[in-house]
Amino acid sequence: MNLRKVSAVSAAVVALALTATACGSGESEDSGKGGGKTIKVGIKFDQPGIGQKTPQGTFSGFDVDVATYVAKELGYSEKQIDFKETPSADRENALSRGDVEFIAASYSITEEREAKVDFAGPYLLAHQDVLIRADDKIGKAEDLNGKVLCSVAGSTSAQNVKEKFAKGAELKEYGGYSECLEGLQTGAVDALTTDDSILAGYAAQEQYKGKFKLAGLSLSNENYGVGVKKGSDLKDKINKALEKMVEDGSWDKAVEANFGPADYKNDPAPKIGDVVK
Template identity: 75%
Template sequence: MKLRKVTAASAAVLALSLAATACGSDDKKDDSGSSGGSKKITIGIKFDQPGIGQKTPQGYTGFDVDVATYVAGKLGYSEDQIEWKESKSADRETMLKRGDVDFIAASYSITPEREQLVDFAGPYLLAHQDVLIRADDNSIKAPADLNSKKLCSVTGSTSAQNVKDKLAPKAQLQEYPTYSACLTGLQNAAIDALTTDDSILAGYAAQSQFKGKFKLAGLKMTNENYGIGVKKGSDLKDKINKALEEMVSDGSWQKVVDSNFGPANYKNEPAPKIGDIKS
């Protein structure tokens, strides 16, 4: 009888021990960020924009990549815990809604239409629509100077259409399939100017093969407030905003601006304040 009592007591202790171990195991899984896997964060970027977000044989480079890496670090993730996913412009809202990514940093301009679908942290960069011209061209100093010029952008670009419709209606718009094709045309004088966001233009002009060949006209034709997109209602928004503020205050923001855009003599705007959207 005594033996049975001891055995029952031991069984009870063992059961409690196993339960505690199981609870500890579950907590550990939660901390890891995945069921039994290593902790990771998935971030959407552009794969084809030099200076902004580009996939190379050596890895991922660009201003957005550097900003996203810094933010991820403040959220508790090291570089080897980041999974990068290509976020093409037309896919960004869908990727966030489906949960394909935790956040997106991909030259993602904050607009009222997009704010209906996703939330934005930032802005973290104020860019402007501008034109890239040959380094020896001094004929384009204002949007009106684009009249009768051969203007290039990628097929379907709203930037080129904006210049043609509103700012320089006599511009000769030529649509090429890629920015690289436009740059080739600009280099051999088949076109006079390439238009899109100045940050994107600076990224291309900063490539070593184009050093000293192009320059930004500095027209600042529109305001483009780059934000970090998150799923609607996500608590990541406030955490990312805090990280962005720290990035500016500790000098890291200016360092990545200089390293990614500096070779193109990009005259960047000061770091914008969180929530300050320039129309």
């Protein structure tokens, strides 16, 4: 009789344990697919206007606005988004390791990258351009001949200009974009080059407003996409979110909020799947 009671109690305990395990497993599976606890999203932390972490610990920039909108469409509130810094050199690895669910970090779609990850979008068509002082005139790339062009260590943008458009340009290498901006302000350099969206973000900073302008040269096409792990079903869901962002006007508002102060002449929102070569 006592043995039967003990067995019944044991069975109940096992049933409860199995139920708890099943519930815990469900929460874990949901954590990366909307409605779960958090979603990990890769962004840049050091690009004003694109993706930046402020001293107060908040995040701002066009890519941040895109990522936030997409995450909400996937079922996550703003508080459930866990932004992770993903430097350019580590973006593919971050996705393959599962460190992040998706990446919005001035991530240009290229054939080489598409072999490693999938892309939703594009959600922005940027172009390589040059940033100059507000009172200077650079109407075409050839005008950079004889000018001092700022080259950031590790970047190929300035070298591309010198090799393809202005062989007579002088390259001066600095450690980062902020140093280039200081050099541009003091006259140590005449121009800074990278994607126009990134340049616009820097020029829109409070301390630089009205001091610099983009030349509008459009030296290349850079199709920014949202990177996801190869084969992920998030690609189609993110594409739908991006389409909705454009349709309801949120895309235009994000462009104006992040690039407007630099008088950035952006292209219209690209059509999903339409990668401009």
